[in-house]
Amino acid sequence: MKLTDIILRSNVGRKATTFAAGAMLCSSMAFAQQANKAIVDAIMNEGTQNSQLEKLGRELMDGIGPRLVGTPQMKQANDWAVAKYASWGIPARNEQWGTWRGWERGISHIDMVSPRVKSLEGTQLAWSPGMGKKTATAQTIILPDLADSMAFKAWLPNVKGKFVLISACQPTGRDDANWKTFALPESYTKIRAQRDTVTKQWAARIRKTGLNARTLPRALEQAGALGILTNNWSAGWGVDKIFSAYTKKVPTVDIGLEDYTLVYRLTEAGTPPTLNIHTESKELGEVPTFNTLAEIKGTEKPNEYVMLSAHFDSWDGGTGATDNGTGTLTMMEAMRILKKIYPNPKRTILVGHWGSEEQGLNGSRAFVEDHPEIVANLQALFNQDNGTGRVTSLAGQGFVEAKDYLSRWLTAVPDTIKNRIKTSFPGQPGSGGSDFASFVAVGAPGFSISSLSWDYSTYTWHTNRDTYDKIVFDDVRNNAILAAILAYMASEDPIKTTNTKTPGITWPKQTKATRKGGFD
Template identity: 60%
Template sequence: MKILLRSKFRKNTNYLFLGAICLASIPASYAQRGRVQAESPIADPIIQQIVDEANNNSQLEDLAFELLDVVGPRLVGTPQMAKANDWTVEKFQSWGIKAEKQQFGEWHGWERGISHIDMVHPRVKTLAGTQLAWSPSTNGKAVEAEVITLPQWKDSLDFRKWLPAVKGKYVMISQPQLTGRPDHNWKEYGTPESIARMNEQRTGLIKAWEANIAKTGFSANSLPAILEEAGAVGILTSFWSWEFGANKIFGSRSKIVPSVDISLEDYGILHRLAERGHKPRIQIETSSKSLGVVPSFNTIAEIKGTEFPDEYVILSAHLDSWEGGSGATDNGTGTVTMMEVARVLKKILPNPKRTILIGLWGSEEQGLNGSRAFVIDNPEIVEKTQAVFNLDNGTGRVVNIDGSGFVHSYDYLGRWLSAVPNNITKEIKTTFPGNPGGGGSDHASFVAAGIPAFMLSSLSWGYFSITWHTNLDTYDKLVFDDLRSNVILTATMAYKASEEPELVNREQRVMPEGRNGQSNPWPAIRQPRRTGVGY
C-alpha cells in the first residue's frame, strides 16, 4: 500500500452548499458528533449471527498462520505468490465458495534462496541484512571484497574520475544515520537542547548527502547501475524506517551484481570503519534464482446472489506483498479479514440478494496492477457493482471511512453503518462526500471507474514506521481483537449493501478548484502494467 496524502482543497460555492445539504440530511442516529452511532445494533438476527460467528468461531489466527508463516511473503513473480494464489483458492473452495485464479499479466520470476552477509575484517561479525527483491545472485559462491563509501565530489567530472575506484569493491550508497534512536525515544528521554542539536545536525547531513548525489549527474535510483557497470561487486544500502530494528525492504536497482540492505546498526559499523581507514571487508553469498517470465494472477471468489445475481458487492484486498518480512500487515491482514468475512457470510447468508465477490489482487505494490486489470477486463461486473470495501492499512480496527467523492455516500454508507453494533462503530469517523483517491490502494481502481469504493482506514499501531514494507512486518504484530472487529464491520456492511432494493446513486461531487482556477478532474482509469521486472 502507498502512503496517502490528503490535500486541503479550496471549497467553491457549490461544494459548500452540497456539504450543508449532506450534513442536514444525515440522520442524527449516526451523524452525532461526526461519529457513527448504531441503532438497535443486534435487532437483525443475521447481524447477531455474524457477531456470534466472528467472535466465537474465528478462523483468523489459523488463516494468518497458514498465509504468513507457511506461505510467507508474496512478492509478485515468486513461487510464494503462486502458492498464495493456490492456497486462497483451495481455502475458499473448502468453505463451499466458488473461486479461481484469473491471470491478468506476467512478471519476471525470482526465487530468493539462502543468503549470508558477514564482515571478515577487521573482525568477524555476521551482519543483519537482506538481499533486495529481484537482486542478482552470487550463484551460491562467497564473494569477498573491501567495502568503500561515497566520497565528496566537486562535480560530475570529479565523480567520473573517481568511478574506476569501485572496481572489485562493495559500495555503500545510503546515507549513514546520525542516530539509531527513533524520534519518540528522543522525545521521551532527551533534553530540549540535545534534541534540537540532533535535529539540526541530521537536517544538515541529509541536505549535504542529497547535494553530493546530485553532483554525480544521476539519481539515487540510477546510481547502482552506473556502479555495477564500473565493476563494483555489490551494492550496499540501508533504508531505515525510523524505528528500532526496522528497515524498509524494496527491490534491487542493480541488474548484474547483488544488492543487499543492511540494518542501520551494522551499516553504521561498516561506514565508520571505512571512513576511518580500517578498510573493512565483507563476504556475501546468495543463491537466488531468476525464473524467467511467470504469470501473474488475481484470486477471485464469489457467493452467488439470488435476486440480483448480476449485481455485485466486492470485498477487496491485495494478496501480494513486499518481501522483507512476511507481509503481515501489508496486506496479510486485509487478505485474511476478507477471507474470514466471506466464510462468515457463506455460513450465515448463503443466498444473498446480490453476488458477494471477493477480489484478492496481485501486484498491488507495483501500481495496483491486479485491480486495475480487473476493472478494465470486467466492464460488465464493474458496471453493476453496488460498492467495494477495501482493507489495506495494517492490523488496527477501522476508525475512518471517507465517502470517496460520491455525493450520496452519506446516505447509503450511513444506513449500512447504522446497522453495525455500536461497540464496533463508536470510534469511526466519517467524511462526506470526501475525495476520490487517485491511487494508494485498490479501491482507487474502482473509484476511477465511477464505482462507490471505500477504504476502511485502520488505527495505525505504528504502521508506517514499524511494519509498512519492513523486515518487522510479521505475524507477531497482528492484533486479532481489532481484526475480529473489522470482520463484523465489513460483513455487516456487505450484507446490508447486498440487500439494498436497488443500486445506490453514483453521483460524483463537484471537484474542488486547482491552482489554475479550474475544477480538478475526477481520477482517470489507468492501464495496469501487465508485464514487468522489479519496480
C-alpha cells in the same frame, strides 16, 4: 424473526418483487428492525466465538511467507486461497491478468571478517541478481562527496573489486519518541536537525554524480563493483524499508542500521572492513500473474455486485503480515462468515485478492479493464489496506449520495465497532494508494475502510519487521465483522446505489494496468 427462519428463506430462494422507491425504503426499515439484528448478531457471534484468523494467519504468513509478485510464493498463496475458499463451500478461481519477471529469494549470508568477525543483519533486495554458489570477499568503499559528475566519473574506477556504500550514515538508531521521552529538549532538537541535515546532504551527494537512486547502482556495477550496500532506515528501532534492486549483475543488499553504520564508520576512519557476501537468488524468466476471486452468488440480483477487496501481494523483507496480510485475512474471514450465516445473498458478493498492488495497483486495474460488466453494476466495494489496526475512518470518496447509503448500512453495525469510526462526506476521490482507487477512477463506488495506525508507516509498512507477531488480532476480528456486516447490508438494500460525482472536484484519471513488468 429467528435466524433459522431467515436462512431457510434464503435457502429456498427469493421471489422477485417490484416496489416503488418509497415502498423499498419502508421495506429496508422493516428489515432493519427484524432480519438485520438476527443476522448481525449471528455475524458477531461467529466472528467472535469461532474466528479462524489466527489459523489463517499462521498458514499464510508463517507457512507461505512473503508474496512478491513473480515469485513461487505468490502463486502458492493464490492456490492456497482457492483451496481454502473451496473448503468453505465458496467457488473461487485464479484469473491471470498479466506476466511478471519471475524471481526467487535464496540463502543469503553477509559477514564481516575483519577487523573482527561479525555476521551482519542484511536483506538482499527484491529482484537482486544472485551469485550462484560463489562468495564475494572484498573491502568496502563509501560514495564520496564529489564536486560534480565529471569528478564522479574520474573517481569511478576506485570501486572495482569493492562493496560500495551508497546510503547515508544515520546519527542515531533511536526513534523520535524515545528521544522525545528521555532527551533534554535541546538534545532532541539537535538530533532531529542533525538527522535532517545528513539526509539532505546525502541526497545532494547523489545528485552531484549526475545520476539517481535507480541509475547509480548500475553505473557502479558496470565499473566493477562487487556489490551495492544500502540502508533504507525507517526511523524506528531495527527497522528498514525493503524495496527492489536496480543492479543487473551484482547483488544489492540492505544492511540493518546498526551494522551499516558500523561498517560506514570503520570505512570512514580509514580502516575499511572486509566483508563476505553470498546470495543465491534465482531468475525464473517471465511468469504468469493472477488475481484470486471468490464469490457467493446472488439469488435475486445476481448481476449486481458487492465487493470485498484487499491486495494479496507484498514486499518480501518480512512476511507481508500487515501489508497486506491483515487485509487479506479480514476479507477471507468476512467471506467465511457470510457463507455460513448468509449463504444466499440478494446480490452477488465477490471478493478480490489483487496481485501487484505494490507496483502500481496492477491487479485491480486489470480487473477494472477486464470486467466492465461488474464495475458498471457495483453496489459498493470495501477495501482494507493500511495495517492491523481497527477501522477508524470511512470517507465518501467524492460521491454525492455516499452519505445516504453508507450511513444507512452503518446503522446495523454494533456500537462497539461503529462508534470508533469517523465518517466524512462527500470526501475526496482516492487517486492511488490502494486498490479501491482503481474503481473510483472509473466512477465506481469503491471505499477504503481505514485503520488505526499502530505505527504502521514506521514499523511494518514495506519493512523487514512486517511479520505475524505484529498482527493485533482483536482489531482484525472487529474489521472482519465490520466487512461482513457492510457486505450484508449492501447486498440486502432494496435501493441501488448511485455514483454521482460531487461538483467541483477534480476526478482522478484511470491508469492502465502494467500487464508485463519487472524487466526494465
